[in-house]
Amino acid sequence: MWFGNKGNDNDVAVSTRVRIARNLSGYPFPGRLSAEQEKEICSKVAEIYKGKEWKINDLSKLSKAERESLADKHIISRELAEKEGMSEYISNKAGDVNIMLLEEDHVRIQAIEPGFNVKTAMEKAYKAEEILDKNAEIAYSEKYGYLTHCPTNLGTAIRISVMLHLPSYTRAGQIRELALQLAKLGLTIRGEDGEGSSASAYLYQISNQITLGVSEDEIVERIEKIIGQIIEGERSMHEKLAESSKSAIRESARRKYGMLMYSESISSKELTSYYSDLRLAAASGLIKLPVEKLDELMIRSKPYTIEAEHKNTSSPEERDRARAALVREIIGNAEI
Amino acid sequence: MLCEKCNKNEATFFYHENVNGQVRNYKLCADCANELQKNGELNIKDFTSSPFDSIGKFFANPFKSMDKLFSGVFGETPSLLSSISSGRPAAKCDCGMTLNDFLENGMAGCPSCYETFENDIEPTVKRIHGKTVHEGHSPARFREKNDLKKQIEKLEKERTDAVSSENYEKAAEIRDKINELKNQLKGE
Numbered sequence: 001m002w003f004g005n006k007g008n009d010n011d012v013a014v015s016t017r018v019r020i021a022r023n024l025s026g027y028p029f030p031g032r033l034s035a036e037q038e039k040e041i042c043s044k045v046a047e048i049y050k051g052k053e054w055k056i057n058d059l060s061k062l063s064k065a066e067r068e069s070l071a072d073k074h075i076i077s078r079e080l081a082e083k084e085g086m087s088e089y090i091s092n093k094a095g096d097v098n099i100m101l102l103e104e105d106h107v108r109i110q111a112i113e114p115g116f117n118v119k120t121a122m123e124k125a126y127k128a129e130e131i132l133d134k135n136a137e138i139a140y141s142e143k144y145g146y147l148t149h150c151p152t153n154l155g156t157a158i159r160i161s162v163m164l165h166l167p168s169y170t171r172a173g174q175i176r177e178l179a180l181q182l183a184k185l186g187l188t189i190r191g192e193d194g195e196g197s198s199a200s201a202y203l204y205q206i207s208n209q210i211t212l213g214v215s216e217d218e219i220v221e222r223i224e225k226i227i228g229q230i231i232e233g234e235r236s237m238h239e240k241l242a243e244s245s246k247s248a249i250r251e252s253a254r255r256k257y258g259m260l261m262y263s264e265s266i267s268s269k270e271l272t273s274y275y276s277d278l279r280l281a282a283a284s285g286l287i288k289l290p291v292e293k294l295d296e297l298m299i300r301s302k303p304y305t306i307e308a309e310h311k312n313t314s315s316p317e318e319r320d321r322a323r324a325a326l327v328r329e330i331i332g333n334a335e336i
Numbered sequence: 337m338l339c340e341k342c343n344k345n346e347a348t349f350f351y352h353e354n355v356n357g358q359v360r361n362y363k364l365c366a367d368c369a370n371e372l373q374k375n376g377e378l379n380i381k382d383f384t385s386s387p388f389d390s391i392g393k394f395f396a397n398p399f400k401s402m403d404k405l406f407s408g409v410f411g412e413t414p415s416l417l418s419s420i421s422s423g424r425p426a427a428k429c430d431c432g433m434t435l436n437d438f439l440e441n442g443m444a445g446c447p448s449c450y451e452t453f454e455n456d457i458e459p460t461v462k463r464i465h466g467k468t469v470h471e472g473h474s475p476a477r478f479r480e481k482n483d484l485k486k487q488i489e490k491l492e493k494e495r496t497d498a499v500s501s502e503n504y505e506k507a508a509e510i511r512d513k514i515n516e517l518k519n520q521l522k523g524e
């Protein structure tokens with residue numbers, strides 16, 4: 001699994017995701033497929049990704065919480081988790097490449113890496129894409145490139161998304177300005193998961209918006225360059241902060257850590273509000289807490305994931321208790 | 337660091353404001369920040385306890401907002417629409433999708449829609465991507481075709497060179513090779 005592991009530029013970057021959309025020639029797009037055709041596409045693609053390396057997962061056999069938990073972990077999209085009827089995804093052994101079937105497009109290949117690592121995510125995603133290309137007729141036109149359900153994905157049909165923790169940009173009121181600048185460069189920024197939680201973790205996803213008329217290499221180059229600059233900007237503000245208010249930040253982070261350690265029950269909102277400050281202090285080297293463990297905690301403590309992974313957690317109160325235990329399990333033996 | 341207003345709670349809001357060169361820094365707790373914002377003394381649109389409350393509206397779903405932009409082709413600029421569908425208001429793809437539906441929904445019905453309406457949707461594609469022609473990877477079956485085309489071009493140059501240096505035997509050899517490749521290209 002990608003989370004819980006160290007990655008490049010982990011102090012600011014949480015994860016890097018590459019998503020490639022592909023469709024099979026000769027079929028309408030999802031939503032206009034007959035049940036018969038849905039089955040046909042699923043078994044066709046399943047036949048292509050057979051063998052020890054791949055596993056077919058039938059989402060209709062999972063509980064609501066189990067499906068939503070896969071979306072919490074960015075293994076599948078929220079749309080697929082909530083899709084009715086036939087829904088499947090194919091995963092590789094390592095769990096870092098996942099292929100969604102019959103989402104917005106027939107096939108969506110996703111690769112996810114911890115930290116900021118576009119190259120590795122691209123390599124893994126395209127390795128899986130080549131298998132499909134070799135064994136199926138992919139819808140393509142010389143003018144519009146890879147043909148996708150929505151014209152916003154035409155051309156290369158790739159979306160590269162990097163999740164960043166940007167407390168300094170946020171506190172400086174710079175997110176809107178950043179969004180305007182990024183828009184000019186063909187990139188977008190949005191809140192993590194596109195969800196607005198009342199207590200923010202200051203996590204943002206930055207992705208390429210334009211997919212047609214720019215090659216894959218150009219998209220990668222642009223993302224690497226611009227996100228590299230944003231990471232540098234956030235990092236330099238961390239350094240300034242660590243210089244100017246070192247003891248105040250450390251004190252505040254240690255108190256928060258203590259609160260978390262000795263609580264018997266923690267709400268999702270409360271944990272989220274602590275996450276950002278602890279991560280900032282850890283990233284600035286003011287407390288000794290691995291940031292990747294904090295990121296793992298953020299994912300595994302989400303309500304659906306707790307419900308999917310722990311017994312007797314169907315009520316919020318029970319989940320809050322399980323969350324407190326999870327905190328101790330994941331970051332409990334850090335010597336901060 | 338305590339909140340500068342109540343001096344009781346810990347400050348978690350650090351807001352930097354620059355109005356006509358007048359710089360102010362706020363250090364506030366969540367409660368005081370909320371109160372000031374409610375009174376209208378502080379305009380922290382960019383920075384509330386949830387930055388997504390304000391910002392998220394724009395970016396919560398870039399695809400959705402794109403879709404709106406897309407169908408906006410209709411609402412905003414009827415002249416563009418009439419030029420798009422002039423002469424073919426009810427043009428229909430084999431999948432049953434009409435040009436009208438495609439533009440209104442902002443979603444294609446099947447891959448062939450892009451071929452059927454290739455020219456009709458060009459202004460819309462340009463509006464979204466700024467360009468209208470794909471660059472980059474192609475499926476293997478197109479790559480092979482492109483490779484063959486490139487090879488033929490290269491050989492044709494070699495043949496011209498051979499003819500101009502009066503090496504007719506070599507030119508004939510190259511010609512045979514070119515014909516072979518051309519047949520391969522046709523066979524695809």
Ligand SMILES: [Zn+2]
Pocket residue numbers: 339340341342343344345364365366367368369
């Ligand atoms: Zn206060």
Ligand SMILES: [Zn+2]
Pocket residue numbers: 429430431432433444445446447448449450
């Ligand atoms: Zn069609």
